[in-house]
Every structure is written in structure tokens, then in C-alpha cells.
Amino acid sequence: MNQRRFILLISSVCLGGIAVAQSPTRQSPPEPAPVRPFHLAARTHYVLPNGMQVNLLQFGSVPKVTIEIDVSAGRVNEDPKQIDVSAITAELMGQGTLTQTGDELALAAGDMGASLSIASGTYKSKFSLDVLSESATGAIRLLADVLRNPSFPAKEFERLRTDHLRTRETSMADPDFLAGKKFAEIMYGDQASGRVLPTPEMLKSYSLEDVRQYYKRNYGAQRTTIYIVGNFDEKNVRRAVDDEFGNWLTGPAPDMPVQTVATGQHFAFVDQTGATQSDVIYGIAVPDIGSPDATYLDVMNSLLGGSFGSRITSNIREQHGYSYSPRSTLSQGYGSNIWSESAAITTSATGPALQEISKEIRRLQDTPPTVTEVRDIEQYKNGVFILGNSSRDGVLSNLSFVDFHHLGDDYLTGYVGRVQAVTPQQIQDVARKYLLAGAMTLVVVGDRAIALPQLSSFVSSTH
Amino acid sequence: MKIRRRIGWVCSILFAVVVVCGSKVSGQNVPIVYYKLPNGLKVVLSQDNSAPIVAVGVYYQIGFRIEPRNRTGFAHLFEHMMFQGSQNLGKMEFIQLIQKNGGILNGSTRFDFTNYYEALPSNTLQAVLWAEADRMRGLQITDANLSNQKSVVTNEVKANVINSPYGGFPWLDMPQYANTNWYNSHNFYGDLGDIDAATLDDVQHFFKTYYAPNNAALAVVGDFNIDQAKAWVLQYFGNIPAGTVPPAPDLTEPRQTAERHSVKIDKLARKPALAFGYHMPERQTRDWYAMGLLDQILLQGDDSMLVQELVKKRGFADSVTGGINELGNLYDYRGPMLFTASLIHDEDVSTEQIMSAVNSVMQAVIDKPLDQATLRRARTKLVSSLYDDEANAGLGKVDLLASFALFDDDPGEINTLVDKFDELTPADLQAAAGRYLRVENRTVLEVATASGKDANGNFPSGSQQ
Numbered sequence: 001m002n003q004r005r006f007i008l009l010i011s012s013v014c015l016g017g018i019a020v021a022q023s024p025t026r027q028s029p030p031e032p033a034p035v036r037p038f039h040l041a042a043r044t045h046y047v048l049p050n051g052m053q054v055n056l057l058q059f060g061s062v063p064k065v066t067i068e069i070d071v072s073a074g075r076v077n078e079d080p081k082q083i084d085v086s087a088i089t090a091e092l093m094g095q096g097t098l099t100q101t102g103d104e105l106a107l108a109a110g111d112m113g114a115s116l117s118i119a120s121g122t123y124k125s126k127f128s129l130d131v132l133s134e135s136a137t138g139a140i141r142l143l144a145d146v147l148r149n150p151s152f153p154a155k156e157f158e159r160l161r162t163d164h165l166r167t168r169e170t171s172m173a174d175p176d177f178l179a180g181k182k183f184a185e186i187m188y189g190d191q192a193s194g195r196v197l198p199t200p201e202m203l204k205s206y207s208l209e210d211v212r213q214y215y216k217r218n219y220g221a222q223r224t225t226i227y228i229v230g231n232f233d234e235k236n237v238r239r240a241v242d243d244e245f246g247n248w249l250t251g252p253a254p255d256m257p258v259q260t261v262a263t264g265q266h267f268a269f270v271d272q273t274g275a276t277q278s279d280v281i282y283g284i285a286v287p288d289i290g291s292p293d294a295t296y297l298d299v300m301n302s303l304l305g306g307s308f309g310s311r312i313t314s315n316i317r318e319q320h321g322y323s324y325s326p327r328s329t330l331s332q333g334y335g336s337n338i339w340s341e342s343a344a345i346t347t348s349a350t351g352p353a354l355q356e357i358s359k360e361i362r363r364l365q366d367t368p369p370t371v372t373e374v375r376d377i378e379q380y381k382n383g384v385f386i387l388g389n390s391s392r393d394g395v396l397s398n399l400s401f402v403d404f405h406h407l408g409d410d411y412l413t414g415y416v417g418r419v420q421a422v423t424p425q426q427i428q429d430v431a432r433k434y435l436l437a438g439a440m441t442l443v444v445v446g447d448r449a450i451a452l453p454q455l456s457s458f459v460s461s462t463h
Numbered sequence: 464m465k466i467r468r469r470i471g472w473v474c475s476i477l478f479a480v481v482v483v484c485g486s487k488v489s490g491q492n493v494p495i496v497y498y499k500l501p502n503g504l505k506v507v508l509s510q511d512n513s514a515p516i517v518a519v520g521v522y523y524q525i526g527f528r529i530e531p532r533n534r535t536g537f538a539h540l541f542e543h544m545m546f547q548g549s550q551n552l553g554k555m556e557f558i559q560l561i562q563k564n565g566g567i568l569n570g571s572t573r574f575d576f577t578n579y580y581e582a583l584p585s586n587t588l589q590a591v592l593w594a595e596a597d598r599m600r601g602l603q604i605t606d607a608n609l610s611n612q613k614s615v616v617t618n619e620v621k622a623n624v625i626n627s628p629y630g631g632f633p634w635l636d637m638p639q640y641a642n643t644n645w646y647n648s649h650n651f652y653g654d655l656g657d658i659d660a661a662t663l664d665d666v667q668h669f670f671k672t673y674y675a676p677n678n679a680a681l682a683v684v685g686d687f688n689i690d691q692a693k694a695w696v697l698q699y700f701g702n703i704p705a706g707t708v709p710p711a712p713d714l715t716e717p718r719q720t721a722e723r724h725s726v727k728i729d730k731l732a733r734k735p736a737l738a739f740g741y742h743m744p745e746r747q748t749r750d751w752y753a754m755g756l757l758d759q760i761l762l763q764g765d766d767s768m769l770v771q772e773l774v775k776k777r778g779f780a781d782s783v784t785g786g787i788n789e790l791g792n793l794y795d796y797r798g799p800m801l802f803t804a805s806l807i808h809d810e811d812v813s814t815e816q817i818m819s820a821v822n823s824v825m826q827a828v829i830d831k832p833l834d835q836a837t838l839r840r841a842r843t844k845l846v847s848s849l850y851d852d853e854a855n856a857g858l859g860k861v862d863l864l865a866s867f868a869l870f871d872d873d874p875g876e877i878n879t880l881v882d883k884f885d886e887l888t889p890a891d892l893q894a895a896a897g898r899y900l901r902v903e904n905r906t907v908l909e910v911a912t913a914s915g916k917d918a919n920g921n922f923p924s925g926s927q928q
Contacts, residue, residue, distance in 0.1 A: 026550070026551045027551045028551075029551075029552075029560055029590045029593050029594060030589040030590050030593050031590075032564055032584075032586045032587040032589070032590060033586040033587075033589070034586060035515075035584065035586050036515035036584070036585055036586050036686065037515070038514075038515050038584075060513060061511070061513040062850040063850065064847065064850050064851070102775065103766075103771065103775065105765075106764070106765035106766040106770075106771070106775075107766045107840070109764070109765065109766065110764050110765070110766035110767075110840045110843070110844055111839075111840050111843060112843070112847075113843045113844050113846065113847025113848075114764075114844075114847060115764040115765045115766070116765065130847075130851075131847065132843065132846070132847055132850075158778075159775075159778040162778060162809070163778075163780075163781035166734060166780075166781065166807065166808075166809055167781060169733045169734055170628065170629075170732070170733060170734050170807060172733065173628040173731050173732060173733045174627065174628055175626060175627070176627075275626055276621045276625050276626045277618065277621045277622060277626045307562060308558050308562065308568075309555065309558045309559045309562045314555060317615055318554065318555055318611065318615075319611070320611075320614075321610070321611045321612070321613070321614025321615050321617075321618070322614070322618070323615075323618050324615055324616075324618035324619035324621075324622050325619070325622065344618065344621070344622040344626070345618075346614070346617070346618055346621070375563075376559065376562065376563035377562075377563075379562075379563050379564065379565050380562040380563060380565055380566075382565055383564065383565015383566055383583055383584050383587075384565065384566075384567060386514075386515065386516060386565065386584050387516055387565075387566075387567065387582055387583075387584075387856050389514075390513075390514035390516050390856055391855070391856065
């Protein structure tokens with residue numbers, strides 16, 4: 001810290017004004033007390049005869065319960081020429097059943113203190129209700145009706161089609177979205193994760209029959225997992241699950257193709273004339289969660305760009321002020337993984353910011369981090385893990401995560417130990433092995449005339 | 464579609480914590496220990512041993528409403544400065560301290576307060592209290608740090624507003640169009656020129672004026688020992704001198720007597736959008752509680768009347784969103800405040816069509832008392848959302864306890880809220896609707912695309928509608 005030439009000291013001693021160019025003797029923060037014991041609550045897991053997976057976990061002190069149903073039905077299961085049919089199917093299921101209209105479903109959910117939430121992704125569609133504990137069995141019944149008896153009302157189908165057309169348009173104006181879309185298209189090509197948006201013509205071509213067929217081909221007990229987390233009467237809940245889902249047809253077996261991620265260097269620029277910022281994604285394929293290197297990569301990511309105190313954020317935000325919210329992430333796919341740094345950067349600083357990002361990657365590759373820096377980031381990760389396991393949401397998403405990746409619950413129980421064991425050398429090694437400067441993909445959405453000339457070192461090495 | 468808001472690592476002006484806190488519906492009370500230090504600092508301690516974590520919040524009663532007139536955006540810029548160095552913690556050291564103790568942290572600037580908060584494993588509470596006291600005692604900031612954060616904040620405004628379609632709509636826009644008192648109606652994210660003009664003198668003066676213990680509340684929620692926490696609070700905060708906080712300016716809004724209507728051009732937007740906002744009754748009046756339930760009935764959840772009418776029945780939009788206090792929740796402001804709803808719609812649907820449908824919904828609750836089933840559902844939804852503090856590591860409870868301490872000197876309100884809502888009758892809701900959901904109390908704000916209407920609400924010649 002050599003930036004203390006002009007110090008503004010406002011303290012109890014000199015409330016009056018600007019003072020002193022030298023700090024008084026600094027105190028150190030108090031050391032933490034011994035860690036309090038933290039135990040992950042164990043789940044009860046069983047399988048119905050029809051193949052449906054059931055998970056129950058009593059958790060927390062407030063009288064609420066979250067019920068989430070994950071179905072292996074996502075974009076990977078779509079006809080490539082019918083992008084978004086998986087999402088439209090799931091959304092339409094919430095718009096009416098054989099015995100209840102969409103309005104009646106909404107009122108019933110409201111009476112339990114909730115709204116039916118439906119979200120569809122690459123591999124899964126999720127249906128959930130977060131209700132008062134007293135409504136646990138009612139919520140299970142409602143979700144079962146939605147999952148098993150959708151009526152697919154034609155009027156609501158047309159409304160959802162219009163919504164998707166509109167959302168498509170609004171998304172296409174969002175630079176952040178455009179950067180993610182272009183990056184996904186490069187990394188996944190014509191695989192499901194690369195098919196980000198349907199064309200308007202596609203959306204207009206879908207019929208209700210396409211939706212019915214998608215449902216028929218992709219929904220059933222074998223593809224379904226229910227998670228019930230919170231405070232609930234276990235006996236009643238188990239009975240409700242058995243009653244509502246026990247005689248559901250087994251249905252199709254899960255179909256979860258692994259997608260491959262592009263290798264080699266790629267570059268794309270999406271012009272947004274006049275943009276005041278460049279939305280940038282800079283990334284590369286890395287080993288997936290099942291790899292022996294997965295934990296090293298996880299800690300490396302937090303240290304390099306995945307936390308506020310990380311090196312890249314300290315550099316391009318806190319030293320240079322190039323960006324407000326830069327961050328690196330590991331995007332864990334199913335059998336795939338991508339490390340990337342994303343940032344919205346002042347247009348005039350696009351090149352300098354990317355140079356600094358590259359510099360930080362190189363610095364980690366050239367010199368192992370200190371033992372202290374690694375210990376600090378490991379403690380951060382473990383603390384965040386404990387925080388994450390202190391809410392219904394967090395507990396449920398962890399269970400869903402390990403199931404999706406076939407990791408087993410010992411992934412969670414062993415998490416803290418694995419993270420603590422990572423060494424500086426292992427972090428340097430994975431940075432060297434995987435963050436290859438010559439194979440990084442760069443996507444920039446911004447003002448081409450101003451930003452592109454700043455990128456010569458990135459572009460020339462590509463072409 | 465939800466309007467996207469990018470949240471930064473720290474110092475986002477938009478605070479994600481909208482979930483709120485426990486109630487006694489099932490007979491459980493939030494335990495509260497409340498006292499003041501001799502220097503005026505309000506302290507709220509609430510034990511919850513369900514997980515080995517602790518949440519800490521320091522709330523200063525200085526929001527963006529009352530920032531200096533020639534320094535729009537300054538309250539928020541100042542919030543960033545609180546992470547730039549204090550006597551014992553240099554730049555980045557506060558953040559590193561929280562992180563290495565396994566915690567997360569942030570700060571946010573709101574209408575009536577600025578807050579700083581952390582959530583961590585509970586064995587680290589002492590260090591957090593020490594660090595928060597250190598920056599309450601005084602800042603050590605250089606020109607370089609101020610200059611750096613001006614750049615960061617400028618980038619924040621670009622990311623969230625200038626370079627984003629629907630940026631600032633309606634959360635930043637509506638207060639500017641609906642209010643007439645400068646304190647409520649200026650651009651609180653800040654004119655970029657004003658942000659750039661800020662000086663170290665400004666920083667010093669602002670800190671000296673508002674960041675005093677007698678203008679703040681400290682809330683601690685989670686798994687800790689009350690006596691131990693009290694001792695640490697006294698040890699670290701006890702000898703910070705009180706300040707002389709100026710009286711608040713007149714923040715009142717005159718009663719609105721005619722509907723306002725404005726058009727904002729958004730060159731990045733590809734679809735028009737519409738927001739409508741109503742001035743709220745004064746906080747904690749019977750009408751205010753009634754509006755809390757009317758918000759549930761009109762706007763929260765798929766069962767709500769505006770969602771049913773505008774989304775499900777008419778198909779104008781895929782969602783209509785909003786509520787009371789778009790930068791927080793029903794409870795964490797002092798006021799004045801707006802009840803706002805917004806939607807993005809297609810070009811072939813006119814503002815008149817949408818507002819006509821809105822009027823039919825509003826008129827229904829004005830003309831006729833709601834049935835008991837609707838009232839009961841609204842209460843159930845409200846209570847269900849009150850319990851959701853758990854989802855946020857105790858920070859939702861910190862938010863309510865600190866707000867009630869700061870504004871009302873009574874964090875115990877957290878335990879009487881549900882009773883107040885339970886007392887309301889259909890007639891109360893009807894009366895409040897008649898007084899506050901009337902057309903003359905409303906501002907309508909249209910977002911027009913570059914090819915749509917001009918700021919006078921006219922279509923440019925040659926454009927098609």
C-alpha cells in the first residue's frame with residue numbers, strides 16, 4: 001500500500017478536519033473463536049416401484065417447506081428444430097390440468113402462501129412450491145396434478161408463444177445476454193447448449209401437438225425426482241407422495257447426452273455502435289466435476305476471479321476501475337465444464353482490461369500463490385459452503401446438484417476437507433495445465449470502431 | 464419478463480434482500496434484546512441457533528434522498544468509500560478479512576438508509592464487530608481511492624442503466640416522474656458529471672455529518688452468546704463519539720390531484736413498456752397496512768388480480784411485477800413511497816388498452832369490499848413471505864430489526880406485524896383503495912422504443928403503429 005500520500009483521516013481524535021499523512025499504529029483484527037460444529041443434515045432417500053426418486057430432509061426452524069420436482073426433460077431432449085418446446089411444455093403444464101384451470105391452480109397455490117414456480121433448462125425442468133408447513137401435502141397433490149394431468153389448453157399455448165416471441169426480442173437487445181449467447185454458440189456449436197434462442201419462424205411453427213408429443217416422450221416417473229426440504233410431517237408427506245405418484249407410469253428412461261466443448265482459440269465481436277461498455281467473456285473448456293482436478297480448479301477459480309477479493313477483481317476493479325462487477329465462474333455442465341471471466345468494461349478500457357486479466361492468469365501460472373493466500377481463500381469457500389447449507393434453498397440445490405452429477409452425498413460431507421487439502425502447487429498446476437492463453441475464446445459485445453482496435457494482441461493471435 | 468439488475472460484488476445500490484422476517488403465526492416470536500449505547504448507537508441482538516452462522520448489519524440513517532443537491536449519486540458513491548480503508552484496515556483489507564473468515568459482505572444505498580452487512584460462520588463474530596466499529600470510527604481515504612471508485616460507480620451506472628435496455632425502469636425512473644419534492648425526485652444513481660465532481664472534502668463532510676453512532680443501528684442475528692456480544696459491542700463501539708446530526712429536511716410530497724403521464728425514450732429497448740405508480744399512505748397507518756395486503760391481492764403471485772387480468776386474461780405481457788418500495792420491501796423505508804407495477808408489452812397493444820384494464824381492476828377493489836377468502840389468501844401469502852428470512856442467512860431479519868430500530872426505535876414491531884394485518888377488514892381495504900388507488904394519485908410512465916413515440920407521446924411522422 002503506497003497510496004497513502006494524501007490521507008484523509010476522520011477519526012475520534014480529529015473529527016475536525018483533514019489531517020496527517022501517517023497512520024497511527026495499526027491494530028490487528030481479533031482471531032476467530034474455535035469453529036462451531038457444523039453437520040450436514042442427512043436426507044431420507046427412497047425409490048418408488050415406478051422408478052421415481054424421493055428425497056426428504058427435515059430442516060430449519062420456521063414452519064415452511066419447499067417441494068421441488070426435477071424432471072429430466074430439457075433442451076437436450078428437444079428436436080433441434082424446435083428450440084424452446086421444452087420450456088413451453090413445462091410452462092403450459094402450469095396453465096391447467098384435467099380438473100383445474102390455470103386460475104384455479106394459482107388460487108390454490110396462493111392459499112398455501114406460494115406461487116407455482118416452473119423453470120426449464122438444458123437438462124431439466126423444475127416445478128416447485130414453497131409453502132407453509134401445514135400445506136405440505138396439498139402442495140404435493142397440486143404438483144402431482146400438474147405433472148401427471150396437464151390439459152395443455154390451446155388459448156394459453158398461444159399466449160405463451162406470444163410471450164416467447166416478445167422475450168426473444170427483448171433479450172436480443174441486452175448486451176450481457178448477447179455475449180452469453182455468442183459464447184455458448186461458439187463453445188457448444190449446434191448442441192443443445194449452443195441453441196440459445198429459437199428463430200421467430202420456429203416459434204410460429206409450433207403446434208399444440210408438438211408440445212403434447214414432447215410431454216409424452218419426456219415425462220414419467222423414471223425421469224422424476226422429488227425433493228421435500230423444510231419442516232413437515234414425514235408420515236403424511238410420505239403417504240401423499242405414494243398416493244399421488246405411486247401409480248404414475250414408469251415412462252421413458254432418462255436421456256442425458258454429454259455435450260462436448262469446443263477447443264482451440266475463437267474470437268467473436270458483436271457490434272453495438274455507441275455502446276458505453278464492452279460486455280466481454282473470456283474462457284476455455286476445463287475438466288468436469290468428476291475429474292481429480294475438480295477441487296483444485298474450484299479453489300483456483302475463487303482465488304483468481306471468483307470472489308470479491310480475488311486477483312482479477314482486485315486488479316481491474318479496485319486498482320484500475322475498468323469494470324464494476326467482473327467475475328470468473330466455472331459453468332458445470334453435464335460432463336462438461338467451462339472456466340470464464342465475464343465483465344462489462346468501459347469501452348475505452350476494453351483492451352487494457354483484457355491485458356490485465358491475461359496478466360493475472362500468467363502471474364498465477366508463473367508463481368504459486370502463498371500459503372496464506374490459499375488458506376484464506378479456502379476458509380472463504382468453506383464459510384460460504386456453510387452459509388449455503390443454512391437455508392432450504394441452499395440445501396435443496398446442493399442435493400439436486402450432487403444427484404445431477406451422480407456424485408453421492410459424500411461429495412457434500414467431504415467438501416470442507418477436500419477444499420482445505422488443496423495446496424498452492426496444485427492451484428498453480430491447474431492454472432498452467434488448463435488456462436491456456438493460446439486456446440482461450442474471446443467474445444466482445446460493444447462498439448466495434450472503438451473497442452476492436454484495442455484487441456490486436458487477442459485478435460491477431462487468433463487469425 | 465423480469466427487468467434484469469446486475470448486482471456487483473459490493474456496493475450495489477440495488478439490494479437483493481427483499482425477503483422479510485419471522486412472525487408469531489405459529490406462536491413463535493423473534494427473540495430481541497434492544498438497547499442503546501451512551502453514544503446513541505442502537506443495538507439489536509437476536510439469537511437463532513438453528514445454524515452455526517451469524518448475520519451482522521450496520522444501518523446508517525442516511526439514504527440517497529437527502530444527498531447534497533449538486534452531488535446527485537453521492538450517497539451511493541460514499542457507500543463505496545466505506546470499503547476503501549479505515550484506521551486499521553487498508554484498501555481491500557475489510558473485504559479480505561470477511562472473506563478469510565468465511566463470510567460474504569455487501570452494502571447498499573436506499574431511500575432512507577445506507578447499510579453494510581455480512582454473513583459468516585458464527586465463530587467469527589468478534590472480528591466483524593471490530594471491523595465495523597473501525598470504519599464507523601473514521602475513514603482513511605486517498606485521492607487515488609476516490610478516483611478509482613468514481614470509475615467503478617460510473618461503470619455500475621453504465622451496466623445497470625445507460626448500457627442496458629430498460630435500464631433504470633421503473634425503479635430509478637418512477638420516483639423522478641411521480642414525485643415533486645427534489646429530495647424524492649432527483650436521479651439518485653447520479654449524474655455522471657456530479658459523480659466525477661466529488662472531492663475528498665465532500666467525503667469527509669458527509670462522513671462527519673451522517674456516519675455517527677447516534678445516527679445508526681447495529682443488528683446481529685444468529686448463533687452467538689448475548690452477553691459476549693454485548694461486551695464486544697461495548698468494547699468496540701462504546702467509545703466512538705456521538706455526532707451532531709442535522710434535522711431531516713422536509714421530505715413530504717404534496718397530495719396529488721391529477722394523474723401524471725410521461726413518455727421516456729429508450730434507444731436500446733425493442734419493445735414498449737409501461738409502469739404505473741401510486742403514492743402510498745404514511746407508514747404504519749391503518750391505510751398503510753391495508754395497502755400491504757392490497758399489494759398481495761393486486762400484484763404478488765400468479766393469483767393476484769393484475770397478473771390475472773393483464774397477463775392471463777388479456778395476454779398483454781408475460782409478467783407484471785413490482786410492489787411497495789422497489790428497492791427493498793414494505794418495511795425498510797421511512798417514506799414517502801410509491802406502489803409501482805410495470806410490464807413490457809408488444810407494439811400492437813396501446814397504453815390506453817392496458818390502463819383501461821388496470822382501471823377495471825382498481826375500480827373493482829374501490830367499488831366493492833373484497834371477499835373473506837381473498838383477504839385470507841393475502842394474509843397467508845404475506846405471512847409465508849415473512850418467514851422467508853431464513854433463506855438469506857439471517858440478513859432478512861437483520862434488515863427488519865435494523866429498520867424498525869432506526870425509524871421507529873422499536874425493533875419489537877417485528878413481532879406485532881401479523882396482528883396488525885389480521886385486524887384489517889374488507890371495509891378497511893376498500894377504504895384504503897378508494898383513497899390511494901384513485902386515478903388522480905397515479906403516475907403513468909411509458910417507455911417508447913427509438914422507433915415508437917417521442918417524449919411528447921406522439922408518433923414520429925412516417926412511423927407505423
